[in-house]
Amino acid sequence: MKRSVLSVFISAVFVLFSFVVLSGCSDDGNNPVNNNGSEHFHAVGVKLVQSEADIIVSETADSADVVGLIELNEGETSPVFEVWFLNDEGEWFYPGDNAEDHQDHTLELVLGNGDLLGGSVDGWTITLDGLEHGSSWIRLKVFHIDHYGFISPHLRTRIEHTEGSHGAPVGMYLIAGTDTLVTANASNEVTGQLDLSQGEYTDPIDSWFFDENDVCFQPGEDHWLEITINDDTIASSDSLDVWQFRILGDDSGTTTARFRIMHGDHFHYSSPDIPIIVD
Numbered sequence: 168m169k170r171s172v173l174s175v176f177i178s179a180v181f182v183l184f185s186f187v188v189l190s191g192c193s194d195d196g197n198n199p200v201n202n203n204g205s206e207h208f209h210a211v212g213v214k215l216v217q218s219e220a221d222i223i224v225s226e227t228a229d230s231a232d233v234v235g236l237i238e239l240n241e242g243e244t245s246p247v248f249e250v251w252f253l254n255d256e257g258e259w260f261y262p263g264d265n266a267e268d269h270q271d272h273t274l275e276l277v278l279g280n281g282d283l284l285g286g287s288v289d290g291w292t293i294t295l296d297g298l299e300h301g302s303s304w305i306r307l308k309v310f311h312i313d314h315y316g317f318i319s320p321h322l323r324t325r326i327e328h329t330e331g332s333h334g335a336p337v338g339m340y341l342i343a344g345t346d347t348l349v350t351a352n353a354s355n356e357v358t359g360q361l362d363l364s365q366g367e368y369t370d371p372i373d374s375w376f377f378d379e380n381d382v383c384f385q386p387g388e389d390h391w392l393e394i395t396i397n398d399d400t401i402a403s404s405d406s407l408d409v410w411q412f413r414i415l416g417d418d419s420g421t422t423t424a425r426f427r428i429m430h431g432d433h434f435h436y437s438s439p440d441i442p443i444i445v446d
Contacts, residue, residue, distance in 0.1 A: 210317040212253030213307055215293075216261075217246055223322050226253055230320035237305070237324040239284075239297035242333040242378075244389060244430065247292045250274060250307060252317065263291040272311050279304035282335070283326055287431040296435065298335035299379075300328040334378035336386075336428060336436040343370045351438050353379065360442035361424070363402070363416040374410045374426060376436060385410045386428055386435070393429045398422040402443045416445035 212226040215237065223235035239245055251261045262269040269291075276288050280303040285296035295305070304321040328334075337353035341361070349359040363369050374392055377383045394404040394412060401420040405413050414424075423440035 209255045210252040210309070211255050213317070213319045213322075214251045214253070214259070215248040215322070216251055217248055222248065225320055225322065228318075228320055233320055233322060235323075237295065237322060239295055239324065239326045240332060241297045241300050241326050241328045242335075242384070243297055243387065245295045245297075247289075247294055250291050250293060252309075261291065272309050272316065275308040275310055277306040277308065279306075279321070279324070284324060285430075285433070285435060287433055289431070294431070295324070296430065297326040298435070300326055300334070302326075333382040333384045334380065336376035336384075337379050338377050339426060339436070339438055340375045340377070340383070341426075341441070342373045342375060348372065349441055351441065355439040357439055357441060360444055361414055362444050362446070363414060364446050365416045365419050367416055368405070369414045371407055371411050371413055374412070376428065386430075390428055390430045390435070393427040393434070394424055395427070396422060396424045396443070397440070401445055414443060419445050421445075 211228070212224070214224040215222045221235065223233065223237055225233045237245075249261055249263065251259050253259055262272065262274075274288050274291055274293075276286050276293055278284050278286055280301070283297075283299045283301045284303045284305070285298055286305065287294055293307075303324045303326070305324055306321060307317075307319040308315050309317040339349075339351050340347055341349040341359075347359070348361060349357065351357050361369065361372075375383050375385060391409055392406075392412065394406075396402055396404060398420070399417075401416075401418050401422040402424075403415050403417055404424070405415060407413060422443050422445075424443055425440060426438040427434040428436040
């Protein structure tokens, strides 16, 4: 009889222990709190908001249910879009209002056609770049530790051509005064070079860019020129203005430079290698 009571007691303890262990090891996908203590995304929809106005709204994962259109101008960068989410209780929320609660979640942007459309992410906001006239789409993803907690449907995007606007840069000119020193065409073929003497600067050089229709332009606000010289013991660059620079001949020899139009943490155009010869 005593052995029977003891066996029952041991069995009860084992069952209780098993229940505790299984409860503690439940699937993270069903647990509203992760290891860092921040709430999971229980999002079923997404919308882009600009100046408190809804631009495009998706309350489901079905692309057919998307309402609205993202409209951009060719050659321009959009104002900032806030990315809002719809939870499974029918409430909209903006993660940027409680960034600490979502610090282990990351917003990602997928572009449907990188030739027509560019973009970047900053926290829970995005900006989009209209590169070429046409239609495309974006998708928004929320990455959490080792999986995606949310993936939006396709959000339709239209890039419009306006009078006087330009498309994506396909080539560049380097011009000093009225002289074109270097041309890099759409096929990345380079004509010309930068010649200078050791210990001396070039005259001020302006960088200009052109699109596939030969519209010549310098990019607008929030863009800048990045110059990378392959061997900076031979030559170095000195910025005079956003799109103007000069080159110093540090030592005799030959090297190359690459020019990029930068916006945020990405570039819109990268030139081929431009020869620099220092006598």
